[in-house]
Amino acid sequence: MSISGKCLCGAVSYLSEVNYQMSGNCHCVDCKRISGAAYAPMMFFPEDKLIVNGDLKYYSSPGGSGRMMHRGFCPNCGSQMFAKIEALPGLIAVRAGTLDDLSRYDPKxxxxxxxxPFWDVMDPALPKFEKMPGAIALYGLIK
Incomplete structure (x- = not known):
């Protein structure tokens, strides 16, 4: 099973021959600001199993855990593509909106x-967390 995607202008693309390990919708303040939406839909892959083509620019800031998050953008069109989260070593988050086939995203x-915000309608079937659970709990929950 392969998953592929690209930025708006096509200068950055990615491919993985393995399925993502976890997925979810992040409603934190930073994800809302960076995405311009109510939440950021993300899929987490083993970083060494994601092939990225093209140049990226990274912006780093502290995440909810206090550890750094490194967000990768296309320097040409500005599409946010990836996040490397120090609290989840070895994984890379891919923004689901960059998928070639959006139906491949299945949030958990x-x-x-x-x-x-009050107007953010969430799927009532999905587990909800006030904040980010610890990495061990997160792995166990949505693997």
Whole structure:
């Protein structure tokens, strides 16, 4: 099973021959600001199993855990593509909106719901977390 995607202008693309390990919608303040939406839909892959073509520019800032998050953008069109989260070593988050086939995204959890605006309608079937659970708990929950 392969998953592929690209930025708006096509200068950055990616491919993985393995399925993602976890997925979820993050409603934290930073994800809302970076995406310009109510939440950021993300899929987490083993970083060494994601082939990235093209140049990226990274912006780093502290995440909810206090550890750094490194967000990768296309320097040409500005599409946010990836996030490397120090609290989840070895994984890389891919923004689901960059998928070539959007139907491949299947969220398993809603994170940082304490930051969600009242108009953000969430799937009631998904587990909800006020903040980000610890990496061990997260792995166990949505693997």
């Amino acid at each position: 959890v809603d994170l940082f719901i304490s930051h969600a």
